[in-house]
Amino acid sequence: MSAPVLLLQRLPHGADLPLPHYASADAAGLDLVAAVPGDAPLVLAPGAFAAVPTGLAMALPRGFEGQVRPRSGLALKFGVTVLNAPGTVDADYRGEVKVILVNHGPAPFIVERGMRIAQMVVAPVAQIMLEESGDLGQTARGVGGFGSTGLSGA
Template sequence: MSMAGDTTHPLRIQRLSHAGDLPLPRYESADAAGMDLLAANAEETPIVLAPLARALVPTGLVIQLESGYEAQVRPRSGLALKHGVTVLNAPGTIDADYRGEVQVLLVNLGQESFTVTRGLRIAQMIVAPVTRVEPIAVTAVDETVRAAGGFGSTGLQGRGR
């Protein structure tokens, strides 16, 4: 049975000289949504993230997305769970017209220093379609049951809180 999501799209990737020996991003399982991004810092220059420190980590990749798509850079759950290391601006967005090096803004929210070594899987990249909208000014919006309740308000409905 063929599913609507079975279609693949080309992703042109240019390896910069400092990533020449690293593999291209790839899906690690048949149903994985994201491809792992690898650190392309020099072997002799590990990036040490002290607790609460942040650093821009190079991947050595330039991508060419199809128009109408974006790439989202998201944390890897294992780094977050085991070390408290995550992507600071998650998800980071790479627009279809961006042609610079993909870099990952990592932050160490853990209690111990963390070292980013060359080739370490530092984040995952998900390519997704973009829906564009046309903003239209109105004098009022439709009412809903929820109305203006926010920040956890849906979890309180019907509980007398």
């Protein structure tokens, strides 16, 4: 079975940046880099957020989505993450992919040109048919909501 093809377009402000790539042979996500101006890095103050350009537009195959996820190293070391994680890039979107970063850390965070800021996992999606029903059937959990299954892992 051949891999689905993701068509990419480098935008003028991202022309010199590397294309997304898998950092290791078994990586699930493609690294996305920041296409901020080289002479004007983006400074995220503690608590601030911004849509960071990637300099890329893409055409995902029909039936797939791009899930924009945080990089664990940025989250652990600096408290910087993707605000709407996972962000979704729909198959019919053709604009620039941007990453909404938020700084939950205690210090300003500098986003520099070419910095790896997020990863994108390309995953299949299913569109379902909706059917309204007065009876959803019974389950062991029932209507138990937040925390209803407890905290213990046993």
